[in-house]
Amino acid sequence: MTERKCILSGDRADPEMLVRLACGPSGEILPDIRAKAPGRGAWIGVSRPELEQALAKGKLKGALARAFKTGDLQIPDTLPALIEDGLRKALLDRLGLEAKASMVLTGSEKIDVACRKGEVTLLLHAADAAADGNRKLDQALRVGQEAEGTDLAGIVLPVDRHALSMAMGRDNVVHIAVTDSRAASRLRAAIGRLESYLGCANGAPVHGGQDSAGALGA
The missing domain is CATH 3.30.1330.30 (Ribosomal protein L30/S12)
Structure with missing residues (x-):
């Protein structure tokens, strides 16, 4: 898969580092962790605290409305925990x-x-x-x-x-x-x-000049 754009930050990244949100038939927004649900999806790449803030301030709803081209959406308050x-x-x-x-x-x-x-x-x-x-x-x-x-x-x-x-x-x-x-x-x-x-990455620092994909424990 090519890079995807986070609807909240605007940053692009590999889909493996993002979370896909899917819209159900009733307009309910749910996480699609494996990115296999049918239909249009929206991607987020922010931390849980940032997502909770965006949800509370209505920023997430606006971003999703633009992504799915509809304002008739149901965003559960438990979305951050579900993710x-x-x-x-x-x-x-x-x-x-x-x-x-x-x-x-x-x-x-x-x-x-x-x-x-x-x-x-x-x-x-x-x-x-x-x-x-x-x-x-x-x-x-x-x-x-x-x-x-x-x-x-x-x-x-x-x-x-x-x-x-x-x-x-x-x-x-x-x-x-x-x-x-x-x-x-x-x-x-x-x-x-x-x-x-x-927001708690604690892997060992890169060692011996290797990149993060090749570093032991990184």
Whole structure:
């Protein structure tokens, strides 16, 4: 797909970093996270706080009216929350698919070994993971990538261990190591879109001159 334009900011971006809004038969506006709903769509690329402000001030309704060429629209007050829930579900579904395809490792000991061998492409931590456990695995990641002394680290997800465990069908998932580069790319996209919407991007800084698509943990 080509770039899409955010109806609120006017900025253009890859559709993978935006959220599509669809208009139902009754004029109800709902998020179309997978961008597969039929008919005309409108794209937004702002954070949740910005969307809530636009909704409260009527700016969102005006932008949607122009996009759909009608003022007969129903915008639920819960739209910002619906989008967040949809983005979080998309991330969890992606993690579940990668787990079924055996693209990820769980369990601190297994992850530690794989990190030190340089086999981990992306390291993830649950939102409620212990700081000490994160530090140990982050250090193992740096050892395996010959990046000791840098700030290379895993991503702390905006998702807790319970949600991760349910999504992946495994017990007590606190840390996740991704060993396939293509799987890592797919997950980075899902994580980036959710974090951008939440306004809480916390991935590790780019390391070793790589761009964000190639940086471990970025």
